[in-house]
Amino acid sequence: xxxxxxxxxxxxxxxxxxxxxxxxxxxxxxxxxxxxxxxxxxxxxxxxxxxxxxxxxxxxxxxxxxxxxxxxxxxxxxxxxxxxxxxxxxxxxxxxxxxxxxxxxxxxxxxxxxxxxxxxxxxxxxxxxxxxxxxxxxxxxxxxxxxxxxxxxxxxxxxxxxxxxxxxxxxxxxxxxxxxxxxxxxxxxxxxxxxxxxxxxxxxxxxxxxxxxxxxxxxxxxxxxxxxxxxxxxxxxxxxxxxxxxxxxxxxxxxxxxxxxxxxxxxxxxxxxxxxxxxxxxxxxxxxxxxxxxxxxxxxxxxxxxxxxxxxxxxxxxxxxxxxxxxxxxxxxxxxxxxxxxxxxxxxxxxxxxxxxxxxxxxxxxxxxxxxxxxxxxxxxxxxxxxxxxxxxxxxxxxxxxxxxxxxxxxxxxxxxxxxxxxxxxxxxxxxxxxxxxxxxxxxxxxxxxxxxxxxxxxxxxxxxxxxxxxxxxxxxxxxxxxxxxxxxxxxxxxxxxxxxxxxxxxxxxxxxxxxxxxxxxxxxxxxxxxxxxxxxxxxxxxxxxxxxxxxxxxxxxxxxxxxxxxxxxxxxxxxxxxxxxxxxxxxxxxxxxxxxxxxxxxxxxxxxxxxxxxxxxxxxxxxxxxxxxxxxxxxxxxxxxxxxxxxxxxxxxxxxxxxxxxxxxxxxxxxxxxxxxxxxxxxxxxxxxxxxxxxxxxxxxxxxxxxxxxxxxxxxxxxxxxxxxxxxxxxxxxxxxxxxxxxxxxxxxxxxxxxxxxxxxxxxxxxxxxxxxxxxxxxxxxxxxxxxxxxxxxxxxx
Numbered sequence: 164x165x166x167x168x169x170x171x172x173x174x175x176x177x178x179x180x181x182x183x184x185x186x187x188x189x190x191x192x193x194x195x196x197x198x199x200x201x202x203x204x205x206x207x208x209x210x211x212x213x214x215x216x217x218x219x220x221x222x223x224x225x226x227x228x229x230x231x232x233x234x235x236x237x238x239x240x241x242x243x244x245x246x247x248x249x250x251x252x253x254x255x256x257x258x259x260x261x262x263x264x265x266x267x268x269x270x271x272x273x274x275x276x277x278x279x280x281x282x283x284x285x286x287x288x289x290x291x292x293x294x295x296x297x298x299x300x301x302x303x304x305x306x307x308x309x310x311x312x313x314x315x316x317x318x319x320x321x322x323x324x325x326x327x328x329x330x331x332x333x334x335x336x337x338x339x340x341x342x343x344x345x346x347x348x349x350x351x352x353x354x355x356x357x358x359x360x361x362x363x364x365x366x367x368x369x370x371x372x373x374x375x376x377x378x379x380x381x382x383x384x385x386x387x388x389x390x391x392x393x394x395x396x397x398x399x400x401x402x403x404x405x406x407x408x409x410x411x412x413x414x415x416x417x418x419x420x421x422x423x424x425x426x427x428x429x430x431x432x433x434x435x436x437x438x439x440x441x442x443x444x445x446x447x448x449x450x451x452x453x454x455x456x457x458x459x460x461x462x463x464x465x466x467x468x469x470x471x472x473x474x475x476x477x478x479x480x481x482x483x484x485x486x487x488x489x490x491x492x493x494x495x496x497x498x499x500x501x502x503x504x505x506x507x508x509x510x511x512x513x514x515x516x517x518x519x520x521x522x523x524x525x526x527x528x529x530x531x532x533x534x535x536x537x538x539x540x541x542x543x544x545x546x547x548x549x550x551x552x553x554x555x556x557x558x559x560x561x562x563x564x565x566x567x568x569x570x571x572x573x574x575x576x577x578x579x580x581x582x583x584x585x586x587x588x589x590x591x592x593x594x595x596x597x598x599x600x601x602x603x604x605x606x607x608x609x610x611x612x613x614x615x616x617x618x619x620x621x622x623x624x625x626x627x628x629x630x631x632x633x634x635x636x637x638x639x640x641x642x643x644x645x646x647x648x649x650x651x652x653x654x655x656x657x658x659x660x661x662x663x664x665x666x667x668x669x670x671x672x673x674x675x676x677x678x679x680x681x682x683x684x685x686x687x688x689x690x691x692x693x694x695x696x697x698x699x700x701x702x703x704x705x706x707x708x709x710x711x712x713x714x715x716x717x718x719x720x721x722x723x724x725x726x727x728x729x730x731x732x733x734x735x736x737x738x739x740x741x742x743x744x745x746x747x748x749x750x751x752x753x754x755x756x757x758x759x760x761x762x763x764x765x766x767x768x769x770x771x772x773x774x775x776x777x778x779x780x781x782x783x784x785x786x787x788x789x790x791x792x793x794x795x796x797x798x799x800x801x802x803x804x805x806x807x808x809x810x811x812x813x814x815x816x817x818x819x820x821x822x823x824x825x826x827x828x829x830x831x832x833x834x835x836x837x838x839x840x841x842x843x844x845x846x847x848x849x850x851x852x853x854x855x856x857x858x859x860x861x862x863x864x865x866x867x868x869x870x871x872x873x874x875x876x877x878x879x880x881x882x883x884x885x886x887x888x889x890x891x892x893x894x895x896x897x898x899x900x901x902x903x904x905x906x907x908x909x910x911x912x913x914x915x916x917x918x919x920x921x922x923x924x925x926x927x928x929x930x931x932x933x934x935x936x937x938x939x940x941x942x943x944x945x946x947x948x949x950x951x952x953x954x955x956x957x958x959x960x961x962x
Contacts, residue, residue: 167192170249173264178366183546185211185554186719187710208708210715213543213555214348214371215462216452218714221351221368223322226462229373232407232572233400237324237377241276243351243368245313248272251353251365270309275354276302276322277364280344280375281556292550294557298361299341299378301329304354322349324377331361342410345564346556347375371462372559374567376403407572411579414565418583421538424502425585428536432479434506434587435594436514441473441506443597445747445776446740449476449726451505452541452717457728465563468532469507469515476724477742478540479504497632499743501544501551503558505534506587517586535584537562542719596783598808601754601772603645603670605823609777609808611787613821615828616807617671617908618838619644621846624676625775625806626863627744633781633802634681636744639843639868640773640807641675643893644668644906646693648768649945662896665693669909672770674892676750677868680741683722685873688737688750688771692892696766700733700752704888707872707879731755735767749774769892775808789815805863810837825911834908843867849900921952 167177175192182188192205214220222242228235250272263269278299286293303326308318332341352367381402435441441448450457451472454465466472480497507515515533539561543554551557562584569580598609604617609625621641629635644667655664675689687704690696703710705720712718712734717726722743728736735752751774753767777783782792782801792815795801805812810833844852846867870889872880879885898904909917924944932940949955 170253170269171264174249176249176251176366182211183543183552183554185213185543186721187211187705210718212715214369215541215555215559216715216717217369217371219368221349221370223349223370223373226371226373227464227467229377230464230567230571232376232403233396234324234377239322239324240319241322241349241351242317242319244315245270245307245309245318246315247368248274248307248353251355267309267311270307272307273354274305274307274351274367275328276305277350277352277361278302278347278375278378279350279369280341280347281372281560282344283550283553283557283560284343290549292552294553297344298331298364299344299347299375300327300331301361302327302349304328305351327378341375341378342406344375345410345414345568346372346559348372372556372563374564376407376572379403379406404572404574407568408574408576411565411569411573411576414568415579415583418538418561418565424500424538425536427481427500428479428502428504429587429591431481432475432502432504432587433591434504434514434534434589435473435592436589438471438473438508438512438514440592440594441508443774443776444595444778445476445597445738445749445774446595446745446778447476447747447776448473448504448506449724449738449740449747452726454507457730458716458726465566466505466507466532466534469534470510472505472507472534474506474534474541475504476740476747477745478502478542478544480743480745499545499548501538501540501548503537503540503542504587505537505541507532507534514589515586516588517581517584533586535562535566535581535586593779594785595776595778596781596785597774597776599772599774600640600673600807602770603672604642606807608810609775609783609785609804610789611785612811613823613827614830614833615823616834616837617669617829618642618834618842618851619671619848619906620838620851621843621867621869623806623841623843623863624773625746625777625804625808627746627781627804628802628862629681630800630802632800634741634744636678636680636741636746637864637868638676638678638746638748638775638806638808640673640677641689641846641869641891642671643674643891644895645670645672645770646893646895652694662898665893665895667893667895667899667904667906669907671906673773674769674771675869675888676748676771676773677888678739678741678748679868679873680722680744680746682743683741684720685868685876686720686723686725686739687869687888688739689888690752690769690771690892693769694766696733696752696769698733700735700758700767701737701750701771702887703727703734703737704884707876707882707884709884709887728755731757732759733767745778745780747776777804783809789813803862805840807837807841810841825915828911828914829908830910848906851906917947918949918952918956921948922956924948925952 165177165179167175169175187208187210190207190209223229224240228239249269253269280297280299281294283292283294302322305320330337349370350364350367353365355363355365358364379402381398432447435444435448451474452458454463454472456471478499479502481500509515515531517533517535537558539551539557541555541558543557544552546552551561566580570577596609598607600606605615607613619642621639624640625636625638627633627636647666647668650659650664650666652664655661675687677685677687679685684706687702689702691699691702703712703725705723705725710718712727716729722741724740724742726738727734736755737750738747739750740747751772753770754772756767758764758767781804782795782799783804792812796803803812841863844865872885921944924940
């Protein structure tokens with residue numbers, strides 16, 4: 164419960180409790196008056212985000228500059244928007260409750276810039292590690308500019324790092340306790356008049372984590388002076404180097420007393436040896452949110468020398484096998500740890516490793532920086548784990564800042580850091596089984612079967628039943644008949660009717676994907692309808708609520724991580740990771756093409772291609788060899804994985820070296836079998852569901868996830884999103900469900916024959932045709948033929 168003070172009809176100031184978890188939380192206002200506790204005046208959502216990922220954090224210039232010794236410049240910029248602050252004194256005067264939002268006096272306030280130190284230490288009373296945020300000093304005071312021109316204009320000021328207005332530490336603490344805070348951050352907040360020790364700061368804006376070495380000074384060199392001679396600057400640089408060496412040794416001893424976590428990170432999350440594998444392993448690895456080309460963030464600090472970095476997409480899960488009389492039981496479930504893995508790759512795409520780091524620096528700014536495992540996971544850990552739980556800050560305190568202390572500030576101590584944090588050697592890495600469907604039903608399954616399948620309906624894309632060691636996983640896709648793009652919308656009202664705008668073809672494409680695992684939120688990714696794909700090409704619905712990723716590209720929900728590629732405009736590439744299941748899905752709309760650069764298209768094509776990654780613990784061999792599948796499934800109690808991405812789990816042969824042929828296009832040898840086994844009853848065209856459910860379908864879910872909701876999400880079924888996900892995006896008139904317009908699957912021979920007919924019409928120009936015959940040729944060409952059939956045959960051959 165957070166107490167709130169209402170300023171006016173638009174602004175209320177609420178004091179939220181400290182939350183260690185991050186992600187989207189549902190919040191609501193309710194009056195505290197009698198008998199009204201069940202009334203919810205407002206329901207909304209707040210996204211709690213770590214300071215390392217916060218796009219609205221306080222801007223203090225280049226973060227990388229704050230990690231250099233000596234500081235390149237002791238005058239650093241600071242920028243904020245003045246309308247983010249309101250005068251706290253107005254809350255004490257009840258007559259001011261009706262203050263207008265446009266009243267400039269509301270924003271007139273004195274702001275203080277505070278240095279907050281962060282550390283974690285063992286607390287024997289609560290038997291866990293306690294995170295501590297302590298106000299160390301106030302650097303400066305600023306007046307919040309509340310004039311008219313600063314309504315939307317940022318206020319830009321300068322931080323003088325050689326001055327401290329007020330210390331909140333005693334002299335002894337400045338020379339001793341200060342050095343236990345390896346990392347910290349700056350906070351801009353309204354000044355509280357009677358706060359003498361900085362313990363009761365008001366809410367404000369914070370920066371990304373930064374090093375505090377610029378705050379250190381020799382005992383005879385007190386802060387307060389604004390100018391330093393070159394000799395004094397050299398003294399401070401030498402002092403930081405000497406002190407960093409001591410802190411590096413302290414960290415080395417402290418970290419060595421903790422559990423050796425390398426056995427977990429290397430056994431259960433060994434790095435992929437090449438970047439291509441990391442890119443395909445969607446369920447276990449993701450682009451680093453600050454140090455990769457996918458997210459394009461400039462706040463990367465520790466791995467500047469690598470081209471691309473990936474990190475584990477969830478807390479590493481540990482599992483031990485033993486005799487069975489201790490917790491090292493081979494039948495124990497996998498359990499979450501607080502460790503993480505980081506893998507960095509060079510320009511050639513090979514894994515960079517720490518043994519190559521030069522022990523003796525030949526250059527001060529040598530930029531070979533491989534990734535290394537993390538004792539504290541980047542995104543934090545659930546609080547019940549007892550330590551390393553704070554997202555963003557725990558990893559800087561335990562992993563990132565020791566790198567700077569040992570490798571950057573101190574001399575000849577980098578090897579000590581890499582003794583404690585050796586990079587992954589990649590020998591233990593096992594690649595996942597990956598599959599993909601693209602275009603008009605071109606399937607490449609996770610066990611290397613290849614075929615083309617077209618039939619409208621909702622299908623079980625992948626289903627993994629729940630076992631002792633793994634959760635239940637459900638993925639469904641919706642396939643719709645793709646409309647004829649030759650229909651000219653400009654003819655509406657003159658030559659064609661409303662019902663003729665969407666004329667379905669005999670090709671089906673994926674237009675929606677929905678996925679969930681045991682205990683997670685349900686995630687929908689759908690292509691938007693025609694003429695609605697200009698700003699957003701896809702819709703992402705989590706928990707029956709439409710989510711936006713314009714500002715925060717990476718969002719975490721209950722058991723699910725969702726992030727989007729922020730380079731392409733229009734949200735065309737979405738990644739979804741089921742964290743505990745370690746299954747990842749990449750959904751691209753129109754192959755993530757940048758439609759803005761293609762002048763012949765007014766909008767994207769409106770089709771999805773889906774790539775899925777299944778880790779090796781499920782027993783799916785990437786090469787498709789299923790010779791011993793049944794035996795291994797019984798011996799290790801592995802789940803039976805099936806769906807469109809593995810349509811024939813009992814089949815023993817593999818097609819790894821074979822390509823697609825004309826016989827693999829809607830072949831009746833497997834087509835009806837797939838429909839009977841994996842199509843959700845009631846989702847196909849009217850009259851197409853006459854056969855009984857197949858034998859393989861027994862045990863698979865039969866409910867349509869697009870039209871149903873989880874129990875906890877049913878309260879949101881009244882929102883428009885429920886209707887948005889339930890219906891098709893290519894809604895056709897009833898006439899196209901019957902008669903000559905019904906769906907007719909095209910086999911390879913049908914397509915080949917049609918291409919030859921079209922080539923004949925194209926090359927053999929017949930003269931003096933009868934009027935009816937000429938009209939028939941024209942109609943056939945308009946309805947069935949591509950623009951240049953001859954070039955298609957010459958390019959693709961007869962295969």
